[in-house]
Amino acid sequence: KPRIFSGIQPSGGLTLGNYLGALKRFVEKQDEGIETIYCLVDLHAITVWQDPDKLRQQTREGAAAFIAAGIDPARSILFNQSQVTAHAELGWIFNCVARMGWMGRMTQWKDKAGKHAEAASLGLFAYPSLMAADIMAYHATMVPVGEDQKQHLELTRDIAIKFNNDFKVDFFPVVEPIIEGAATRVMSLRDGTKKMSKSDPSDQSRINLTDDADQIAAKIRKAKTDPEPLPETVDGLKDRPEARNLVNIYAALAGHTVDQVIGDFAGAQFGTFKPALADLAVAKLSPITTEMNRLMKDPAEIDRILGKGAERAEAIARPIVDQVYDILGMIRSR
Numbered sequence: 286k287p288r289i290f291s292g293i294q295p296s297g298g299l300t301l302g303n304y305l306g307a308l309k310r311f312v313e314k315q316d317e318g319i320e321t322i323y324c325l326v327d328l329h330a331i332t333v334w335q336d337p338d339k340l341r342q343q344t345r346e347g348a349a350a351f352i353a354a355g356i357d358p359a360r361s362i363l364f365n366q367s368q369v370t371a372h373a374e375l376g377w378i379f380n381c382v383a384r385m386g387w388m389g390r391m392t393q394w395k396d397k398a399g400k401h402a403e404a405a406s407l408g409l410f411a412y413p414s415l416m417a418a419d420i421m422a423y424h425a426t427m428v429p430v431g432e433d434q435k436q437h438l439e440l441t442r443d444i445a446i447k448f449n450n451d452f453k454v455d456f457f458p459v460v461e462p463i464i465e466g467a468a469t470r471v472m473s474l475r476d477g478t479k480k481m482s483k484s485d486p487s488d489q490s491r492i493n494l495t496d497d498a499d500q501i502a503a504k505i506r507k508a509k510t511d512p513e514p515l516p517e518t519v520d521g522l523k524d525r526p527e528a529r530n531l532v533n534i535y536a537a538l539a540g541h542t543v544d545q546v547i548g549d550f551a552g553a554q555f556g557t558f559k560p561a562l563a564d565l566a567v568a569k570l571s572p573i574t575t576e577m578n579r580l581m582k583d584p585a586e587i588d589r590i591l592g593k594g595a596e597r598a599e600a601i602a603r604p605i606v607d608q609v610y611d612i613l614g615m616i617r618s619r
């Protein structure tokens with residue numbers, strides 16, 4: 286029986302990229318009736334320093350975003366990672382299975398550590414190993430993510446295969462990334478070659494799920510573009526990363542194909558296209574923002590939902606991680 290796991294870091298407020306690349310997909314999978322486990326991965330977030338009060342706030346806000354977007358805590362399991370210790374336990378074990386060289390090749394590591402790898406946290410280096418643990422602790426086989434996480438999922442597969450080989454077991458399953466839709470890689474509004482990220486220092490680079498209609502409209506109006514009108518065919522977007530990004534966002538929000546959007550706006554100036562995109566973004570996002578704000582008025586209720594989700598997650602992960610200890614030859618006698 287297929288089981289889906291995925292997570293989002295409470296390392297900032299959620300962005301349009303997180304929504305289109307991840308959250309929207311999470312809801313679709315839940316609504317298809319697949320068993321879905323979704324996590325605010327707070328242990329991942331602290332791979333770069335987080336202010337404790339903000340981390341708490343961002344975790345609750347993330348949970349509110351999940352629910353506002355359509356995650357039903359009765360149908361999906363929704364929790365924060367650190368409440369289920371199986372993640373950290375299996376993460377450590379995978380640190381001992383994975384190889385340094387594998388981690389060193391990860392583009393997220395190279396991007397985030399930059400030129401100062403020796404000053405980055407050890408946790409940031411081991412990030413994919415904990416991510417593999419998140420998934421494998423549930424024997425999940427399907428993981429909806431944005432394009433940027435594809436490499437980490439390939440590594441998850443490698444870790445699972447090496448574990449099975451090292452201990453001559455057929456224990457961990459093979460995972461499949463689910464990367465689908467028109468916006469699997471939403472780009473920064475300031476730089477069409479950079480991914481939109483919640484941790485980008487520039488707030489102008491992204492649309493936050495907490496932005497109001499005026500902020501959304503202003504950010505789209507100021508979004509970087511070239512001076513040409515939109516092309517007549519999709520091919521014409523090839524060397525125009527900023528234009529392509531805005532068209533992809535439009536398509537994803539409207540639920541249209543990129544072809545349809547180009548058909549509708551062929552030859553249009555950005556002076557026409559941008560306001561249309563802003564209106565669409567506001568129409569799609571503002572109900573979510575409103576619901577998030579309502580949920581955020583009762584943080585105790587959010588904490589209760591996360592606690593309940595963690596109990597259900599624990600019930601699945603505990604026996605799996607206990608079996609791992611047994612496979613490793615570790616005595617469990619209490």
Ligand code: ATP
Binds near residue numbers: 297300432433485
């Ligand atoms: P950070 O900058 O802290 O890494 P982030 O915005 O990259 O934050 P993550 O928590 O790392 O968000 O990723 C959560 C999910 O959102 C992942 O599935 C990831 O692939 C997806 N995602 C992140 N950014 C984008 C984007 N720009 N376009 C599409 N999907 C994205």
Ligand code: MG
Binds near residue numbers: 482
């Ligand atoms: Mg990220």
